[in-house]
Amino acid sequence: MTRTGSKATFVSAVVPETASRQARLAAHASVVGLRRINGLLPRNRVGIQAGRGLIAGVMAAFGPPLPGTRVDTVRSGRVRGEWVRAAGVEQGERAIYYIHGSGYVVCSARTHRGLASRLSKLTGLPVFLVDYRLAPEHRFPAAADDIAAGYRWLLDNGHRPEDLVIGGDSAGGHLAMDLLLQNQRAGTPQPAGVFMFSPLMDLTLTLAERRDRELPDPMAPALTGRRLIELYTEGQQPDSPRLRLDIPPGSALPPLLVQASAGEMLAGDAELLRDMAVAAGVRCDLELWPGRIHVFQALPLLVPEAVPALRRTREFISSALADAARAKVS
Template identity: 45%
Template sequence: MDQSVRSRAISGALRLGVHPFMHRVPGHAGSIRTARSAVDAASLLMRTGSRVRVVPLHDPRIESGGGHPVKGEWVVPRGTGDAPAGASAPAGASAPGAILYLHGGGYVVCSPRTHRPITSRLALDTGLPVLVPRYRLAPEHPFPAPLEDAVAAYRWLLDRGVPASGIVVAGDSAGGHLAATLAGEICRTGLPSPAGIVLFSPWVDLTCELSTRAQRRARDPYISAYAARRVARLVVGPAGFDDPRLALLTCAWTDTPPVLIQVGGDEVLRPEAEALADALTAAGADCELQVWKGQMHVFQMLNRVLPEARAAMRDAARFVRSVTVQSVTVPAARTSEEPEVAA
């Protein structure tokens, strides 16, 4: 579809007011902590409502013999029965399927709360509960700490009886990188494969080589490849970029489940998403790449105001239902234009 008037207006405002600031964000721990505090404070202003429930989760995993604790929240559509397993639910309650959502934020900012516009929409449109772990952030906890927490969350779902064939792993931006890295780790460690993977504007290459080359010609109103490179140095920590788990473009991608990638046509990370789709297809994976004309980085966050974002989320829900249909029976997609969340 052609870019909507609202999309053009928002992109123009961000290009003038936000991009120059993002381009100059210093890549040191102090500035990151300041940005994190500001983002967390802003997330408290989110509108709440009654269409979904938000259920806190904190499992120290003492009874299971240790391992990394699982913290975060469930986003659950109301009217679907009991809460998911382990989420303050009656004994024995469980879900036939779930979405494991890994939020973005450059591995340094954001939280499950900041991404409720996406996770609540996914819950409403698919009828599935969405587990959003609060994984550890850099620079205090560089890679592979976030991956360890993502693996712990996936194992937690399996341990509570949610079948792998009913789990979809999803994420945006850095969370998209983490979701793809988790898929590779699941394969390497012999865990059962999830039903599918959904990536919104994934940050594929933390070295930022592709996005840096695209910076001059991209019309991204939000993300700066140069700033992303500065942040990436904090994410990888002293080990640098040599950890093979970081390198999504050279991963073997053996036995990869179906993948949906959505990327904005104007964003600087578009070449990375296209390169990942090529790598997955070359490895024999079933990969659907959607390039949304005129859209910016993680435009799906604006699904309450942008028609393109609502359409993209409907496509994501379609994909989730298609890959889980054999193991999970979910209600028909809801058509509410403005999903709300209630803590």
């Protein structure tokens, strides 16, 4: 671990040096199967629906909700989502606000119930999964607006910012960072902390494409990812400040935990986020786990490393909430 003032970068000692045999086999099988299928799907209604069904099937098979999980649907004005609570977890003041990923196009709150149920069980906290509008039906800034609306809804319904931790994966990481920056501009109180799994930062996928050429990503070609993102960003300039995010020096952002597979194509995005945060004086703990599966934390039946990675996330959440509570008192 290295720390300089308020800056921090951390690669946990619990991270194994090599991926498990099961994780290596999963990556190889995905390159042969899932990557090729995703690369062939057309970018039209039929292809998008097929992609949504394919990813939903993978998530349900390898990361289903835990037995006894309770799901309560939320429909309140513009806010759509669901509360997910593992067995024995009660609704309380503290909560996790989770933003799913998959290129602004593919996933939903339903696909991420399994991940939310595991986070809920490990932390003892309810998880609010926001169901933001997807492209191409709804283009930028629909998803970002829905994320902001969900956060305001939580605050308006009695959740103090210091009692909230935000999580996100893939494009959900970009949406989470956009929310933090918008909060800062508007003077909206920030959450206690933010954790991200395989966050997408470079929407042009230039970093990802470079890595994908060196080692084909198991989930999908970089070109397929770019085409998905373009369904959301069509008509926007790539250097728009809401798309090409930048953390200004001295930003008062909460601590960040970033986890990614070391061999996936978005590992470079994770490093980019860490570098931007540290340069701005924001604490950012980066963990690059061995293996190549994107958002492996959501697939514990496929990738054994998901379990210790989620335990590390639990430690971060507990620490962030405790630090925020102490700061509030002082």
